[in-house]
Amino acid sequence: MSSTGSDPVVSVEDVTVEFDNSGGMLGFFDNTNPVRAVNDVSLDIGEREIVTLIGESGCGKSTLGKTAIGVQKPTSGAVRYRGQDIWEAKSSGKNASVPFSEIRHALQIIHQDPGSALNPNQRVITSLSLPLKKWNPDMSRERREERIHAMFERVGMTPPGDFLNRYPHQLSGGEKQRAVLVRAMLLNPDLILADEAISALDVSLRVEMMDLMLELQDIFDTSYLFISHDLSNARYIAEKSGGRIAVMYLGEIVEIGGVDEIIENPQHPYTKALRWATPNLFDDRDEEEFPIREIDVPDPRNLPSGCNFHPRCPEAREVCQREHPGEITTGAGEHLCRCFRADDTHEYWNSPDLHD
Numbered sequence: 001m002s003s004t005g006s007d008p009v010v011s012v013e014d015v016t017v018e019f020d021n022s023g024g025m026l027g028f029f030d031n032t033n034p035v036r037a038v039n040d041v042s043l044d045i046g047e048r049e050i051v052t053l054i055g056e057s058g059c060g061k062s063t064l065g066k067t068a069i070g071v072q073k074p075t076s077g078a079v080r081y082r083g084q085d086i087w088e089a090k091s092s093g094k095n096a097s098v099p100f101s102e103i104r105h106a107l108q109i110i111h112q113d114p115g116s117a118l119n120p121n122q123r124v125i126t127s128l129s130l131p132l133k134k135w136n137p138d139m140s141r142e143r144r145e146e147r148i149h150a151m152f153e154r155v156g157m158t159p160p161g162d163f164l165n166r167y168p169h170q171l172s173g174g175e176k177q178r179a180v181l182v183r184a185m186l187l188n189p190d191l192i193l194a195d196e197a198i199s200a201l202d203v204s205l206r207v208e209m210m211d212l213m214l215e216l217q218d219i220f221d222t223s224y225l226f227i228s229h230d231l232s233n234a235r236y237i238a239e240k241s242g243g244r245i246a247v248m249y250l251g252e253i254v255e256i257g258g259v260d261e262i263i264e265n266p267q268h269p270y271t272k273a274l275r276w277a278t279p280n281l282f283d284d285r286d287e288e289e290f291p292i293r294e295i296d297v298p299d300p301r302n303l304p305s306g307c308n309f310h311p312r313c314p315e316a317r318e319v320c321q322r323e324h325p326g327e328i329t330t331g332a333g334e335h336l337c338r339c340f341r342a343d344d345t346h347e348y349w350n351s352p353d354l355h356d
């Protein structure tokens, strides 16, 4: 699933991530299949591109995000930063053409809980100075503080000294999240993984935070991998940046495209269900026609045969139970979907309905 830009900042290539939860005595009695959190995913993130990952809880968004920035090692497949295999760089040490430390510097993360990046016992200025000190040991203290003050001015936290001398608990949730965004941006990263970074904020502050992220992107040429469970936020940021939305289901990207494709013309029945479940995106929806079968999400330790979505899919036919759909290009070429319905000539159309 390639980006629209030139060379990708990050390429995720056929990546699978499994967690083996069977360790220990208790594990002996558990289901010992590993959890397949990410299942054979490929995704390029281009220069100054914003890709939004969307999907329900447990579908693998965070695991894919962490894998893309080199925090989680994939079980199989490769992750490249500007062509350099991240895990090869780690094992090659000084011999790597792009050292692992440089890659980790270039790929930053902001979490849902800004508290995790701000030490509660330190003033904000100290927490923000530490990464700068680590990555730019030759920078003088005055220069460092000058930069931090300038960034606080830029994000509207003025007068900066007022905020920077406080402890994290003396800031509001929105102020903390802005401080954490500044902390990441100070390193001038190529890509920021924003993992549900706005979810804990009041609804009124979410748009403000997304606008700030876009403003800083303009200044610093940063790409974002923006994780959200809320399709209306995904739409907002993708629409404003011309970015893509990737819909995840049980470890796979089942559909990816721009706003025109994913919001206005979704092809995958799961994307349609997500859209239906986001009423402010969809004026003329039929309240009665719930577009997903009301059964539990399958266990990622025991994935269904065929298409992962078929047990819940109202459109499933027999072929969906036995054949796993690959990526199908629909429309203009940037719109990809893992559903036989996107292929007019597939045997799906002659296959009997599954859930009559």
Ligand SMILES: Nc1ncnc2c1ncn2[C@@H]1O[C@H](COP(=O)(O)OP(=O)(O)OP(=O)(O)O)[C@@H](O)[C@H]1O
Pocket (backbone or CB within 6 Å): 019, 020, 021, 035, 036, 037, 055, 056, 057, 058, 059, 060, 061, 062, 063, 064, 229, 300
């Ligand atoms: N470190 C881990 N050890 C074992 N299982 C894990 C680990 N991290 C994630 N998982 C499992 O992998 C699957 C995907 O989890 P992940 O957190 O990536 O999903 P998510 O879409 O980000 O969900 P959420 O929005 O709830 O964070 C889940 O079944 C989860 O329980």
